[in-house]
Amino acid sequence: MTAERVQRIREALITELAPNEIDVIDESHKHIGHAGARSGLGHFAVVIRSARFAGCSLLERHRLVYDALGDMMRTDIHAVSIRALAPDD
Secondary structure, eight states: OHHHHHHHHHHHHHHHHOOSEEEEEEOGGGGTTSHHHHTTOEEEEEEEEOGGGTTOOHHHHHHHHHHHHTTHHHHTEEEEEEEEEOTTO
8 A cells, every 4th residue: 555655646746747856755654653644644755856846935846746646635645745846956
């Protein structure tokens, strides 16, 4: 299930943001006992570099990532750490 979630997250971000670089890491094991972990939702870290982020503020970049993840934020993801970079960052 975990590898499946990571793949679904990657695919959603690739489809919506066409990144030059992307790394999705499942960090759920670091949160055992946490409320989100008990509910079955995961904790993830995303590092993504995309031209879509050029000229965007940090908040705008994060919104683009959350929008790309869509319903997964309710069904699969409890928390996501985001490092969103433009090509020149």
